[in-house]
Amino acid sequence: MSASVGQRVSIIGGGGNVGAATAFALIVKGVSAEVLLVDVSDKAAEGQALDISDASFSLPGTCRKGSYKEAGQSDVIIITAGARQQPNEPRSSLIDRNYKVIQSIMDSLKPIKATAKILVVSNPVDVLTDIAQKTSGLPRHQVIGSGTYLDSGRLRNELSSITGVSPRSIHAYMLGEHGDNQFTGWSAANIAGRPLLDHSRMKGVDLDSLYEKIQRKAYVIIDAKGSTFYGIGMCAATLTQALLSNTSQVFPVTNYVEQYGCYMSWPAAIGYDGVEQSLDVKLDDEERKKLQTAIDAIKGACSGY
Incomplete structure (x- = not known):
């Protein structure tokens, strides 16, 4: 079953490797949606969006740079932004650094569409998904993480x-x-x-x-x-498609x-x-x-x- 025309997916952290890989996977999987890339670096988001859009000309999805306010009104909001895991660094040590990132993102997205679904990919994903749900105000069943x-x-x-x-x-x-x-x-x-x-x-x-x-x-x-x-980009795209x-x-x-x-x-x-x-x-x-x-x-x- 294909997605309905007019659906929107926004990727926060879309200028980074995981965000761009997720966007590319959504496009090549043939998901019928407008994919917005949002990032603290407008230049990075624009570059990734322009590159990915070149792959979409024969496919139903589209990709462009977007804003946090646009992202807040999306059908699916994917969170890939966060501090990068260093070699041999346990995921748990990322909590303090990424807590503030998630909190800032949710503030920037508001008002968030009441029916939006949030998919957290940033690590440690189980904890950050809990934080995202609490700071977004959305029901628990609408906020999930990529998990295992x-x-x-x-x-x-x-x-x-x-x-x-x-x-x-x-x-x-x-x-x-x-x-x-x-x-x-x-x-x-x-x-x-x-x-x-x-x-x-x-x-x-x-x-x-x-x-x-x-x-x-x-x-x-x-x-x-x-x-x-x-x-992880393909996993996030598959979950979004579902x-x-x-x-x-x-x-x-x-x-x-x-x-x-x-x-x-x-x-x-x-x-x-x-x-x-x-x-x-x-x-x-x-x-x-x-x-x-x-x-x-x-x-x-x-x-x-």
């Missing part, structure tokens, strides 16, 4: 190389916190309804080593080229989970209203302990703001 969607994609790619099954047919999630306390929900992972760990090619696989490889991949990329942007097109697809995104009383990275169905429903995941006792550790870390960080 990219991490789960990395996991599925690795599992695909092991099992020989397409990553689209592997149902496995990284859960809890997008950061040092995330964990793999092995108990719920499956292929065609059968437990993933029962697959013949999973026998003898070192799950701890596999987890470490997924966990460290972002740091490897950052060390090699300074930042990650292609993968919001605009009402797909009701399930993604492991940062959303407010009532039973745990906080924003966290957890599977949720995404559509026009944002989070249509947050879904439960079957976990074993050890995974439940890891989940609680992640929840405590998120709540502890959020309590200071």
Whole structure:
């Protein structure tokens, strides 16, 4: 299902690598929307918009530089602005620096369209999504974060190389916190309804080593080229497409989970209203302990703001 003509997506931080990658992904995915790039550097936003618009001539979407006031009246507002993560820097250390950035952005966007959906990509995403919801004044179901969607994609790619099954047919999630306390929900992972760990090619696989490889991949990329942007850009564009097109697809995104009383990275169905429903995941006792550790870390960080 394609998006309706006249829809608008604004990317705050659109002059940067992640913002531009997200805009480009929206255009090449054929999303029928006007994409606005907003940045503290007008020149950077204009340059990215002009470049991306050159790719849109045969596609339904358009891209241009926009203002904060225009962005506040958009259907989807994507937040990619924030301090860049440094090599070997844990995401949690970004909180103090990015808190003020989010607060300033929300003030600049107001008045925010009542039906707008906010998608936070900046890190640490679980905490910043909570801050964005509180400072925007929008209902919780309309404010989400990219969560562990990219991490789960990395996991599925690795599992695909092991099992020989397409990553689209592997149902496995990284859960809890997008950061040092995330964990793999092995108990719920499956292929065609059968437990993933029962697959013949999973026998003898070192799950701890596999987890470490997924966990460290972002740091490897950052060390090699300074930042990650292609993968997360595509993830943000896919989530935006789900919001605009009402797909009701399930993604492991940062959303407010009532039973745990906080924003966290957890599977949720995404559509026009944002989070249509947050879904439960079957976990074993050890995974439940890891989940609680992640929840405590998120709540502890959020309590200071």
